[in-house]
Amino acid sequence: MLKNLARIIAGIASSIIIMGLLFYFFLFSNPLAIYEVNMLKWVPIFICIIALLVSGWINRKTPAKLLPLLFIPFVIFHLFNFAYFPFILILVLVGILTLIITRDHLSKRYKRLSIAGVAVIFGYFLFSQALILQKENFGYDDSGDLVNANVIWDFTEEEILQIESHIFLDSNNQEIDMIEFRDKTHFVTFWATWCAPCIKEKPELYKLKQYFRNSSEVAFVDVSFDQDKLKWQKFLDTNEVAGMQLISQDSKETSRELNFEGIPMHIIINPDRSYKKYKSLDVARKVLTNSYEESKE
Known part of the structure; x- marks a missing residue:
């Protein structure tokens, strides 16, 4: 029991460290100069995958009933405004699928299905929002359009934003x-x-x-x-x-x-x-x- 508890503590600690470092990398350091990176939903999904892969691997032999404790670090998502409904359910689902990938006793079939599920979810959110890199002298022209911006992809260019009830x-x-x-x-x-x-x-x-x-x-x-x-x-x-x-x-x-x-x-x-x-x-x-x-x- 003590060994399992030690693994859980190590898994939680590793997730907190990884999440903290990756959020700092993307949101504060932002060396890639990603435009409006705070709004990109694939970023917290990616962070969730990496953190749970590590903590899950540490706990690959830990009894499944203790694994929900590995979701304690998800409180960090609240600090960065990503723990809102229903998106938090997506993060939990990605976390569960990632933990399945790390389990020793599960068959390859379940692991492959989980990998496919994670890939589909991540891919959907990756391409559902524009990825734009800010170049030198990045800004806006008189029409409010971006200048000196490198559009990697943007499949929402024709989307017209409409005010909804709020x-x-x-x-x-x-x-x-x-x-x-x-x-x-x-x-x-x-x-x-x-x-x-x-x-x-x-x-x-x-x-x-x-x-x-x-x-x-x-x-x-x-x-x-x-x-x-x-x-x-x-x-x-x-x-x-x-x-x-x-x-x-x-x-x-x-x-x-x-x-x-x-x-x-x-x-x-x-x-x-x-x-x-x-x-x-x-x-x-x-x-x-x-x-x-x-x-x-």
């Missing part, structure tokens, strides 16, 4: 559904009082709002990612703001719904509810003003 709250705790942002152009900014870059660009954002203050075709919405609603409300009370002011009930869920990581972030929602994301306020401003001026010609 609930925010206003300062009176009234629910506002994002799906109602239609019939005019909505310029939505995601920010927080604790986000220094967000606060820095507030004056320029206010100038943009003032430029369109008499327009009935453009509306501005600011969505806060603050967890402290009192701090958010105090900011609104003590600073000059314009447009609709809302707060997200769950910033991680909001980021997942709109498929972006990090703030400030700006999205322009067209009257038909199609939208596009912009990390740069300057680029988003140019896209909005150019589109508005063209519509007036």
Whole structure:
């Protein structure tokens, strides 16, 4: 029993170390300069496979009833915003299949089926999202398109993003559904009082709002990612703001719904509810003003 316990502890420790190192490699170091690597679902799947292969090999003779303990390190996925439903079920399934591959007593048939299952899941998520590498002077043009980017593959190029139902709250705790942002152009900014870059660009954002203050075709919405609603409300009370002011009930869920990581972030929602994301306020401003001026010609 002590030998089995030692194996489990060693397996958990190895998973924690491997997950930590690989998350650092992909998300923080990012030597490959992968664009929006935080949003790529194949990354946590790959990390899960490597970690469970090692911990599973260490415990290849450990009784199966103890193997669920090897999933304790999955708490790390929560830290990096990947432990959400239903994606966490995919990670658990990949973990189970990987452990089957490492078991000594199982037949080759089961192991081959597990290898095939892992390969299919990993391959699906690998190619379901674009893989883009950032080159020197990477950025955006005036239309918000990427420049100096090496597109390895992108099978979603023709996909038109559409706003779906997602609930925010206003300062009176009234629910506002994002799906109602239609019939005019909505310029939505995601920010927080604790986000220094967000606060820095507030004056320029206010100038943009003032430029369109008499327009009935453009509306501005600011969505806060603050967890402290009192701090958010105090900011609104003590600073000059314009447009609709809302707060997200769950910033991680909001980021997942709109498929972006990090703030400030700006999205322009067209009257038909199609939208596009912009990390740069300057680029988003140019896209909005150019589109508005063209519509007036």
